Amino acid sequence: MNLSVQIKKKFPGFQLDVSFNAPAGMLGLLGPSGSGKSMTLRCIAGLQKPDKGRISIGEQVLFDSEQGINLPPQWRKIGFLFQNYALFPHLTVTGNIAMGLRGLQEKEQKKIIRETLALVKLEALAKRYPHQLSGGQQQRVALARALAPRPRVLLLDEPFSALDNHLRGEMEQVLASLLSTFPGTAVFVTHKLDEAYRLCPELLVLENGRVNAVGPREAIFNNPPNLAAARMMGCQNLSKIRLHSDGTVEALDWGCLLHFPAERIKAEAGHVGIYGNHIRLGGKNDKINLMDCQVLEVTESPHHVTIKVKSVNGTWDNQGCITIDWPKEKWGQLCLPKDQLLKLSLPPERLFLTWD
Amino acid sequence: MELSPLWISLKTALAATVIAFILGITAAKAMSSYRGRLKSVLDGFFILPLVLPPTVLGFLLLVLFGRHGPLGQLLALLGTTVIFSWSATVIAAAVVAFPLMYRTALGAFEQVDPDLLDAARTMGVPEITIFARITVPLAWPGIVAGTILAFARALGEFGATLMLAGNIPGRTQTIPLAIFFLVESGQRARAAVWVLVIITISLAAITGLQYWKNRQGLTLARIKEG
Numbered sequence: 001m002n003l004s005v006q007i008k009k010k011f012p013g014f015q016l017d018v019s020f021n022a023p024a025g026m027l028g029l030l031g032p033s034g035s036g037k038s039m040t041l042r043c044i045a046g047l048q049k050p051d052k053g054r055i056s057i058g059e060q061v062l063f064d065s066e067q068g069i070n071l072p073p074q075w076r077k078i079g080f081l082f083q084n085y086a087l088f089p090h091l092t093v094t095g096n097i098a099m100g101l102r103g104l105q106e107k108e109q110k111k112i113i114r115e116t117l118a119l120v121k122l123e124a125l126a127k128r129y130p131h132q133l134s135g136g137q138q139q140r141v142a143l144a145r146a147l148a149p150r151p152r153v154l155l156l157d158e159p160f161s162a163l164d165n166h167l168r169g170e171m172e173q174v175l176a177s178l179l180s181t182f183p184g185t186a187v188f189v190t191h192k193l194d195e196a197y198r199l200c201p202e203l204l205v206l207e208n209g210r211v212n213a214v215g216p217r218e219a220i221f222n223n224p225p226n227l228a229a230a231r232m233m234g235c236q237n238l239s240k241i242r243l244h245s246d247g248t249v250e251a252l253d254w255g256c257l258l259h260f261p262a263e264r265i266k267a268e269a270g271h272v273g274i275y276g277n278h279i280r281l282g283g284k285n286d287k288i289n290l291m292d293c294q295v296l297e298v299t300e301s302p303h304h305v306t307i308k309v310k311s312v313n314g315t316w317d318n319q320g321c322i323t324i325d326w327p328k329e330k331w332g333q334l335c336l337p338k339d340q341l342l343k344l345s346l347p348p349e350r351l352f353l354t355w356d
Numbered sequence: 357m358e359l360s361p362l363w364i365s366l367k368t369a370l371a372a373t374v375i376a377f378i379l380g381i382t383a384a385k386a387m388s389s390y391r392g393r394l395k396s397v398l399d400g401f402f403i404l405p406l407v408l409p410p411t412v413l414g415f416l417l418l419v420l421f422g423r424h425g426p427l428g429q430l431l432a433l434l435g436t437t438v439i440f441s442w443s444a445t446v447i448a449a450a451v452v453a454f455p456l457m458y459r460t461a462l463g464a465f466e467q468v469d470p471d472l473l474d475a476a477r478t479m480g481v482p483e484i485t486i487f488a489r490i491t492v493p494l495a496w497p498g499i500v501a502g503t504i505l506a507f508a509r510a511l512g513e514f515g516a517t518l519m520l521a522g523n524i525p526g527r528t529q530t531i532p533l534a535i536f537f538l539v540e541s542g543q544r545a546r547a548a549v550w551v552l553v554i555i556t557i558s559l560a561a562i563t564g565l566q567y568w569k570n571r572q573g574l575t576l577a578r579i580k581e582g
Contacts, residue, residue, distance in 0.1 A: 042474075045474075045478050046477075046478075047474050047477065047478070072477070073474070073477040073478050074477055074480045074481065074482060074483075075480075076478075077480070078478055079478060079479075080474070080475065080478040082471050082474075082475055084471065086469065086471040086472050086474070086475040088472060088475075088476075088490060089494070090490075090493050090494060099476060099479055099481055099489070099490075100476075100479030100480060100481065102480075102481065102485065103480070145475075145479065146478075146479075149479055149480055151478075
C-alpha cells in the first residue's frame with residue numbers, strides 16, 4: 001500500500017514543507033538534525049497536526065486539511081518506534097506488547113504476543129521489566145510492541161541512536177530481517193548516511209524542512225541533484241564551476257580544467273563534485289583531469305587515511321581543499337617525499353555535476 | 357470527655373479528601389493536556405485557596421453559599437441550606453485541601469514522559485485507557501502524596517470552617533475548633549488532649565506516607581538489581 005504525504009507546517013523560524021510517495025518497502029529519511037525528519041514522522045502518525053496538506057495510505061485518507069479530516073493516532077494503524085524506545089516502565093515485556101492488543105480476546109492476544117516475541121527472539125525475557133533489559137533487548141521489545149498490532153506503516157525515529165556501536169550493527173541486521181517480511185511501508189529516519197544506505201533502497205534527503213532529493217539510493221549517491229544532497233551523501237569535495245562551450249568544465253575552486261562525458265553535463269549546474277575515495281593517483285597514461293596538489297594534512301583512521309590536499313592552482317580558502325580517502329596500504333606504499341607534489345587524477349566517470 | 361470532635365473531624369477530613377481527590381485529579385488531568393492561553397490564570401485560580409487567608413476563603417464561601425449567594429439560592433430552591441451544617445465543614449475543608457491535591461497530582465502527571473503516551477496512542481490505546489493504565493500508575497506516588505497532604509490539611513482546617521459552619525458542638529465542632537474554644541474558656545488541659553490527638557493523627561499520616569515511599573523505593577531498587 002502506498003503512503004502518500006504532502007504536508008506543510010509553520011513554526012517560529014522554521015517551515016516544514018514535505019511531500020513524497022512511498023510504496024511498500026523501506027524508505028530512508030535522511031537529513032541533519034533540525035531538518036524536520038522527526039516532525040514529519042509525528043505528522044504522519046497523527047501526533048502533530050500539519051497546518052495544510054494531505055496524508056493517505058492507499059485509498060484511506062488520514063489527514064486532509066481541505067476536507068477537514070484528521071484521524072486520531074489511535075485509528076491510523078501506524079506503528080512508531082521512538083528514539084528512546086518509550087517502553088512502559090511499569091509493565092513487563094508481555095504487558096508492553098499486550099497494551100496495543102487490548103481490543104482482542106485473551107487467547108488471540110497471547111498467541112500474537114508469543115509470535116512477536118519469537119520474531120524478535122525474546123521469549124525467555126517475557127516476564128522482565130524494561131529496566132532489567134539491555135539497550136538492544138529494549139530496542140527489540142519496542143520493535144515487537146510496534147509490530148504486534150499489525151500496523152500498515154511503520155515509522156522508525158533514529159532507532160539506533162541510543163545504542164553502542166557494536167550493538168548497532170547487530171540491531172541493523174535484526175531490523176533488516178524483520179522488515180523484509182513487513183508488508184507495508186517503513187519510513188526510517190536517521191542522520192547517518194551509512195545506516196540509511198545499508199537499510200533503505202529508496203532515500204529521501206531532507207534539508208531545512210524541504211525535500212532535497214528523492215529516489216533510489218544509488219542514483220542519489222552517484223549523482224546528487226544539488227549541493228545539500230551531495231553534502232548529505234558525504235561528498236567533501238565540491239567546487240564552483242564555469243561551463244565552457246567546448247564541453248569542458250572549469251573547476252574554479254580547484255583551479256583546473258575538467259573533461260566530462262557530454263551526456264552527463266547538466267545545464268546551469270553550479271558545482272562539480274567527487275567523493276574522496278574516487279580520486280586516484282595520476283599515472284603515466286593519464287592525460288586529462290590531472291591536478292598537482294600539495295599535501296596539507298594526513299589523518300589516520302583504523303582502516304583508511306584521510307589526506308587533505310590543495311591544488312597548486314586552486315583558491316586558498318576552504319573550498320580549494322580536496323579531501324582524499326584511501327585505504328591505509330595504498331598510502332603506505334606511496335612513501336611520498338616531504339614537500340613533493342602529489343599528482344591526482346579525477347576520473348571523468350566519477351565526477352558529477354550538481355545544481356546549487 | 358465528649359468525643360464528638362474526633363468523629364466529626366475524621367468524617368469531615370475523609371469526605372473532604374474524597375472530594376478534593378476527585379476534583380483535584382480531574383483538574384490536574386485537564387491542565388496537563390491544556391495548552392491554551394489561560395493556562396497560568398487557571399493554574400493560579402486553582403492554587404489560590406492555598407495562599408489566601410482561611411478567613412478570606414470563609415468570607416467568599418459565605419458569599420457563595422449564603423442566603424443571597426448564587427449557590428445558596430440554588431440550594432434554597434432544593435429546600436436545603438449548607439451554612440452552619442456538617443456539609444459546610446466538608447466544603448470548607450475540601451476547598452483548602454484541593455490545591456494540595458491538584459498541584460501534587462499535576463506535578464506527577466507532568467513527570468510522565470510524553471513519548472510513553474504518544475507510543476500508546478500509535479498502538480491504538482484510547483485516551484481514557486492511557487490515563488488509567490499508564491499515566492495514573494506512573495504518577496501513583498505523587499497521587500498518594502497529594503492525597504495524604506490533602507487529608508492532613510483538611511483535618512487541620514479552622515478559619516474557613518468557623519466562618520461557614522460555625523462552632524456547633526456535636527454538629528460542626530471539629531478538633532481545631534474545640535481546641536480554640538477550650539483555650540478561650542480557660543480549659544487548657546482538655547485542649548492539650550485534643551492537641552495531642554491531632555498531632556498523633558497528622559504524624560501518623562505523614563510518616564505512613566514516608567514509610568510507603570521508602571518501601572516503594574526499595575522494591576524498585578530490588579527490581580533494578582534483578
